[in-house]
Amino acid sequence: MPVESLYNKVQRPVIVADHLRNAENMGALIRLADNVGASAVYFLGSEGDVNRGRLQRAAASSFRNISWAFIDDQKLEHLLPEQHTSVALETANNSTNLFLSSLPENPVFYVGNEVSGIRQSLLQNLDQCVFIPVPGPTRSLNVSHATSVLLFEWLRQMMHIHYKY
Numbered sequence: 001m002p003v004e005s006l007y008n009k010v011q012r013p014v015i016v017a018d019h020l021r022n023a024e025n026m027g028a029l030i031r032l033a034d035n036v037g038a039s040a041v042y043f044l045g046s047e048g049d050v051n052r053g054r055l056q057r058a059a060a061s062s063f064r065n066i067s068w069a070f071i072d073d074q075k076l077e078h079l080l081p082e083q084h085t086s087v088a089l090e091t092a093n094n095s096t097n098l099f100l101s102s103l104p105e106n107p108v109f110y111v112g113n114e115v116s117g118i119r120q121s122l123l124q125n126l127d128q129c130v131f132i133p134v135p136g137p138t139r140s141l142n143v144s145h146a147t148s149v150l151l152f153e154w155l156r157q158m159m160h161i162h163y164k165y
Contacts, residue, residue, distance in 0.1 A: 003155075004037065009162045010105040011081060012039040013154065018122060019045040019113045020143065026050065027058025028144035029111070034062035036151045041068040042076055044122075073122070084108045086126040089150050090118050091139075095131040103154045104128070105161075111147050 015033050020026050026043060033041045047070040056063045071079065085104035088095075089111050110126060112118035123129070132141060132149050141149070 003159065006155075006158055006162060007037060010158050011084070011107070012037055013151070014039055014080060014084070014108045015041045015147065015151075016076065016108060016110045017041065017043050017112075017143070018110060018118045021114055022143075023051040023054035024058045025114065025142065025144045027055040027060075027063070029147055030055075030059040030066060030068050031062040032144065032148050032151055033068070034059075034066045036155055038066065038151075039081075040079070041066065042079065043068070043070045044073060044076065046070060080108055081106065085128065086110060087150075088112075088118055088123055088126045088129040089131070089146055090123060090129055091131045092123060092129050095129045098130040098132050098150060098153055101128070101130050103130075103157050105158065107154060109147070109150060109154075111143050111150075114143055 013033075013036065015029060015038055017026070017029055020029075020043060030041050032038075050070075084106045086108045087103065087110065089098075089109065104127075110118055110122070130150070132146055134141065
């Protein structure tokens with residue numbers, strides 16, 4: 001069964017990035033979202049000083065393949081699917097190990113700023129919080145790398161549930 005048919009059974013994910021600073025990371029998120037068939041990527045915050053050329057180069061052909069935008073918090077709530085489960089990728093006190101957590105079929109995935117992560121005011125209103133276990137001495141991952149782990153773990157879980165691979 002082709003993996004593309006998964007979206008006949010589950011909702012396409014949405015990715016929300018909270019105040020990223022790096023254009024290459026933004027472009028990489030757009031490309032990752034396109035890779036997994038996400039419906040959109042929203043960057044909370046202003047486009048401001050973002051180097052659009054670097055963002056476009058990092059996104060490659062995905063720059064035009066997927067819906068993405070810079071938006072503010074108030075606009076976000078009107079753009080999300082009516083029925084969704086919000087999942088933060090964050091090392092917060094209530095986070096659970098990504099690989100031991102069941103991810104939803106209707107996800108909106110939140111990832112945070114390269115330095116400070118997801119704002120507490122946003123984090124406290126999300127449904128689920130997961131972390132990636134990192135056993136090495138450097139405990140943090142680049143936001144685009146961490147997002148790829150999250151997205152492909154979600155895809156693996158959905159394929160297992162719906163196709164029994």
